[in-house]
Amino acid sequence: MTSTVISSPADAPGAQSGAAGTNLAVVVHGVGDLRVEQRPARTPEPHETVVRIAYGGVCGSDLHYVAEGKAGESILRAPMVLGHEVVGTVEVAAADGSGPVAGTRVAVHPGGSVDPGASYPAGRPNLSSAATYLGSAARVPHVDGAFVQHLTIASSMLRVVPDAVPLRAAALAEPASVAWHAVRQAGDVRGRRVLVVGCGPIGLLTVAVLRRAGAGHITVTDVHASALQRAIALGADRGVLAAEREAVAALGVDLAFESSGSPHGFTAAVGASTGGAVLVLVGLLPPGDVSVPLAPAITKELQIRGSFRFVDEMGDVLAALADGSLRVDEVITHEYPVAEAGEAFDVARDAAASGKVLLRF
Known part of the structure; x- marks a missing residue:
């Protein structure tokens, strides 16, 4: 470059x-x-x-x-x-x-x-x-x-x-609006067990918005330990390295946000979700055909919801930044x-x- x-x-x-x-x-x-x-x-x-x-x-x-x-x-x-x-x-x-x-x-x-x-x-x-x-x-x-x-x-x-x-x-404000829109796509998150897959900026901001919205317990997973540390500083309760696949699969969360934009992240989110959970896709998967595990998503009756950019959540984000409720x-x-x-x-x-x-x- x-x-x-x-x-x-x-x-x-x-x-x-x-x-x-x-x-x-x-x-x-x-x-x-x-x-x-x-x-x-x-x-x-x-x-x-x-x-x-x-x-x-x-x-x-x-x-x-x-x-x-x-x-x-x-x-x-x-x-x-x-x-x-x-x-x-x-x-x-x-x-x-x-x-x-x-x-x-x-x-x-x-x-x-x-x-x-x-x-x-x-x-x-x-x-x-x-x-x-x-x-x-x-x-x-x-x-x-x-x-x-x-x-x-x-x-x-x-x-x-x-x-x-x-x-x-x-x-x-712009990336936080993307995260705010994604959390809004999930519905009421209060008290729920949540997994955020991928702790890049959007994943980190999703953690911040979830914490403000009253999520009960937030687990994050990423390939980098440093990214997990940043997420915990923003309010995540637990960090699990992506390599610890069995630990991720055992989470049994009510709600998952896939923000890594990778098929592996989708697989992890499906595996970690309990029956009837909501899975919000925030990260953009690669274009074209992608191999992902849809069979368990069906047998778990997961509700898979896309989240693309945002509408006008920026006003809410700026207000939350002003009152200190969004870090x-x-x-x-x-x-x-x-x-x-x-x-x-x-x-x-x-x-x-x-x-x-x-x-x-």
Whole structure:
């Protein structure tokens, strides 16, 4: 993996100044080709706001685009700005008066508007095939992401960050919303015995949301002992290494969250579940046919529920961060200036060494 600074803000050819300023961006050009380069700052439309980005979290999909040139079935076909987990401060408010005023601290909801004529279940626009998402190669042309110093974006995609929440913590609002949505998919978790498979950032945030929601006993499993330790710091009651398969299978949980995105994780979740348990699939399994044990899922009458991105749980997440009922600080393990994006991505790929890695803009 490489990271190349094409030019500095001071001497970049065609660098813009003024309200939007110069615009460093983190761009993937192909497999192993990650660059920090100058991108023109786009002039906002009347309904758009210019946000000066403060922090951006490196997501698993960002890592996949750089390492493999694809994220699931979304294949990189042209250079694309990465990033969808960002927070910052409004520099230029929308000219039409929509959205927050200049100086307001905001988090970005990366899900774009959906065509009113698109088909999707009521209240679930995240399931629309017409939905867009920042930093996604699902469509051609690709939808550029938000790893830029100055983001021009529809004001409808902004959420005000409460005064009590530091922007660094608010940078986790997007992935925490994914976890919040997953827990919501499970129904009432109060007092229940729960297993979370995979203690990457989404798994860790799922633990934090479960603890806030009153789960009775939370067990976590992962291939790395360091990841288990981070989960316990967030409120998990017990950690079991994935290699201890018999111990995992003997758990007999009422509710399981598969957040590793691997067939092995699915197998572990099915084995650990008791009869009638709910299994929520949070991690994206590899595209195509996957070999997983469905026979025991049938004989146990498991309720298998998918969980994809989120709808508008970000408001709940920000409120919970503000009142202190949702802990996320332990999820963040590293922070790098944007010029060191290459090193940040390398560290983020090492699940034994890192949880959530932030870029500082």
